[in-house]
Amino acid sequence: MNFEEHAAKALLNARGLPVPDGHVVDTPEAAADAARALGGPCVVKAQAPAGKRGKAGGIRLAASPAVAHAAASEILGMTIGGHRIERLLVEEQVPIAAELYAAVLCDPESRGPVVLFSAMGGMEVEEMAAADPDAMRRIEVEVAGGLDAGQAAAALDGLDLDGRTGAVAQFLSGLFDSYRALDAELLEINPLALTGDGRLLCLDCKYTLDDASTGRQAAVAETGAPERMTALEAEAHDNGLRYIALDGSVGVLANGAGLTMTTMDAITHFGGRPANFLEIGGEAYTKAETALTILLKNPNIRSLLVNFCGAFARTDVMADGVVQAWKKLGPDIPVFFTIHGTGEEDAVALVERELGHRPYDLMDDAVLAAVQAAAGRTGIGPGQGAAA
Amino acid sequence: MILRREHRILVQGVTGKQGTFWTRAMIDYGAAVVGGVNPRKAGTDHLGLPVFASAAEAAGEAPFDVALMFIPPAMARDAAFDACEAGAKLLVCLTEHIPLHDVMEMHAAARANGTRIVGPNTAGLVTPGESFAGILPAFNRAVFRPGNVGVISRSGSLGTLLSLVLTQNGFGQSAVYGVGGDPIIGTTTREALEMFDADPRTEAVAICGEIGGSAEEEAAEYAAGMAKPVVAFVAGRASPPDRKMGHAGAIVSGGKGDYHSKRKALEAAGVAVADVPSDIPKLLSARLRAAA
Numbered sequence: 001m002n003f004e005e006h007a008a009k010a011l012l013n014a015r016g017l018p019v020p021d022g023h024v025v026d027t028p029e030a031a032a033d034a035a036r037a038l039g040g041p042c043v044v045k046a047q048a049p050a051g052k053r054g055k056a057g058g059i060r061l062a063a064s065p066a067v068a069h070a071a072a073s074e075i076l077g078m079t080i081g082g083h084r085i086e087r088l089l090v091e092e093q094v095p096i097a098a099e100l101y102a103a104v105l106c107d108p109e110s111r112g113p114v115v116l117f118s119a120m121g122g123m124e125v126e127e128m129a130a131a132d133p134d135a136m137r138r139i140e141v142e143v144a145g146g147l148d149a150g151q152a153a154a155a156l157d158g159l160d161l162d163g164r165t166g167a168v169a170q171f172l173s174g175l176f177d178s179y180r181a182l183d184a185e186l187l188e189i190n191p192l193a194l195t196g197d198g199r200l201l202c203l204d205c206k207y208t209l210d211d212a213s214t215g216r217q218a219a220v221a222e223t224g225a226p227e228r229m230t231a232l233e234a235e236a237h238d239n240g241l242r243y244i245a246l247d248g249s250v251g252v253l254a255n256g257a258g259l260t261m262t263t264m265d266a267i268t269h270f271g272g273r274p275a276n277f278l279e280i281g282g283e284a285y286t287k288a289e290t291a292l293t294i295l296l297k298n299p300n301i302r303s304l305l306v307n308f309c310g311a312f313a314r315t316d317v318m319a320d321g322v323v324q325a326w327k328k329l330g331p332d333i334p335v336f337f338t339i340h341g342t343g344e345e346d347a348v349a350l351v352e353r354e355l356g357h358r359p360y361d362l363m364d365d366a367v368l369a370a371v372q373a374a375a376g377r378t379g380i381g382p383g384q385g386a387a388a
Numbered sequence: 389m390i391l392r393r394e395h396r397i398l399v400q401g402v403t404g405k406q407g408t409f410w411t412r413a414m415i416d417y418g419a420a421v422v423g424g425v426n427p428r429k430a431g432t433d434h435l436g437l438p439v440f441a442s443a444a445e446a447a448g449e450a451p452f453d454v455a456l457m458f459i460p461p462a463m464a465r466d467a468a469f470d471a472c473e474a475g476a477k478l479l480v481c482l483t484e485h486i487p488l489h490d491v492m493e494m495h496a497a498a499r500a501n502g503t504r505i506v507g508p509n510t511a512g513l514v515t516p517g518e519s520f521a522g523i524l525p526a527f528n529r530a531v532f533r534p535g536n537v538g539v540i541s542r543s544g545s546l547g548t549l550l551s552l553v554l555t556q557n558g559f560g561q562s563a564v565y566g567v568g569g570d571p572i573i574g575t576t577t578r579e580a581l582e583m584f585d586a587d588p589r590t591e592a593v594a595i596c597g598e599i600g601g602s603a604e605e606e607a608a609e610y611a612a613g614m615a616k617p618v619v620a621f622v623a624g625r626a627s628p629p630d631r632k633m634g635h636a637g638a639i640v641s642g643g644k645g646d647y648h649s650k651r652k653a654l655e656a657a658g659v660a661v662a663d664v665p666s667d668i669p670k671l672l673s674a675r676l677r678a679a680a
Binding site for chain 2: 035108141142144147180183185210212215244254255256257259261262274277280283311312313341361362
């Protein structure tokens with residue numbers, strides 16, 4: 001789960017990490033009021049859980065409340081990274097002496113946390129790494145142990161930090177603590193400003209909460225940006241299912257993420273286009289009926305491909321769900337099955353008995369039939385389905 | 389390590405619905421299951437196996453090599469600590485949706501205790517004709533059959549499909565290694581590939597990759613130096629970017645981890661990449677003929 005800048009900054013501020021003074025507003029008038037309250041030059045920043053807001057024109061400097069009002073008028077309603085801008089963060093302008101970079105994330109290779117730091121902040125990490133590989137310092141941290149400021153200071157050796165190495169080390173230690181306390185997947189401060197008067201301030205912040213930790217971080221997750229979903233995606237989500245809307249005409253119902261992606265790939269390979277990603281593997285294998293109900297609400301579906309390769313997900317249980325839903329809903333499209341794995345014999349017999357379809361032995365044959373039916377290239381009509 | 393008949397297995401969470409279903413299947417298959425763990429049912433028997441309060445307690449009375457976890461996400465970390473500290477050589481972690489920070493702590497405990505973790509979010513291991521540990525239908529002989537192809541898969545369902553396709557075409561599997569669909573896993577595709585390279589019963593390897601992360605690129609680096617033929621299928625060519633495709637690890641983000649970079653890396657390393665899983669047997673036959 002991603003967070004808008006203001007929400008991430010509020011979390012950091014509550015944990016003692018320094019952020020500029022600012023106000024969240026949603027009208028130009030409120031932006032002007034906020035500028036007045038800050039009492040000096042300010043920055044008007046579009047709020048969206050997406051990067052590159054500056055390049056998109058969503059961040060403006062404002063020397064006065066009137067300019068803040070004008071900037072807010074222009075930014076509100078813009079679309080940045082697919083997000084419509086409905087909120088702004090109006091912040092004090094900070095006298096910047098240097099822009100630094102700091103981040104904490106999990107390294108798949110060491111399987112533990114790594115703190116990244118560079119004295120060349122303000123640009124993209126990739127650009128930084130390309131500009132000077134040695135400038136990016138990496139500190140591997142024992143996950144349960146915390147980052148000692150002394151260890152951090154040692155890793156900063158040789159960097160010109162204007163005599164503020166100790167303060168930066170202290171900051172990194174606190175940042176690591178926040179990474180842990182917030183169950184962060186990523187916590188990135190870019191830039192981290194070193195001000196003319198020697199302070200460190202988080203000018204921008206990217207926080208991603210680990211999706212598997214939203215339950216135990218319920219209060220934090222409340223302030224996050226919900227994933228943008230279509231109505232069907234949201235309905236599936238509320239039912240504990242992962243549905244992703246696509247623009248094709250062959251409906252996909254499969255178990256397991258890998259098999260579902262593969263089914264989409266095969267549909268594309270044989271000249272069709274998948275209408276959706278929807279998988280009922282793992283603990284969701286009892287939800288075939290709910291899944292099918294959601295899937296069939298997509299008006300673009302011309303045929304349905306059911307591909308089960310059961311491991312944990314028992315195909316007999318999944319097939320029973322599909323059969324029940326099919327009988328209840330009576331959809332006016334042809335359906336094609338291929339079923340293997342756990343519970344295969346019962347599942348195949350059930351589909352044959354209840355729907356009069358014999359599941360295809362080979363996945364490719366089922367895919368091809370579904371693709372052809374969606375394109376209207378076969379004589380298979382509604383309700384007749386497939387015969388192997 | 390490749391799972392063998394003699395490897396003794398302890399099942400954590402043995403008494404639950406899934407633990408019971410799969411443990412029974414493992415016992416019927418011939419796997420050396422020596423006991424289970426459930427603190428609330430310690431001292432009882434289940435499926436004819438002794439139930440212990442902890443892996444630590446089991447280690448004294450029913451020594452084991454492999455711990456297999458049927459444990460919900462919120463309790464997975466502590467169960468893993470227990471298994472690692474009890475001296476498990478291998479910990480097969482089936483659990484999906486474990487909080488990332490717990491996963492990192494599990495890996496740290498494994499490092500400290502010399503335990504190899506497979507997973508999290510793996511479907512487990514199958515060595516056809518010998519043993520299995522996990523939630524793959526090893527008992528389905530239309531899918532799994534003893535043979536000489538090592539199978540590595542991030543996804544359980546896709547590993548099952550690939551094994552099926554091999555079996556339908558006259559091949560069998562020396563072993564099937566589910567490495568798991570999570571982004572931070574204990575045994576990577578590359579490490580599994582190294583194991584199959586060292587395994588005398590494996591003559592070729594089939595990799596089922598998917599979009600997201602860099603597991604396939606890293607495996608390709610190793611495959612480039614292998615004498616045994618390697619073939620691969622990478623799932624997710626038709627998936628949209630910036631969406632998590634079911635697996636936490638399956639996301640193309642900022643142009644990284646996409647299908648084409650993986651395919652390019654694998655092909656540059658001499659790995660034959662199939663457009664659809666059904667092409668794998670053809671590619672495998674051609675490579676094995678060329679190697680012979």
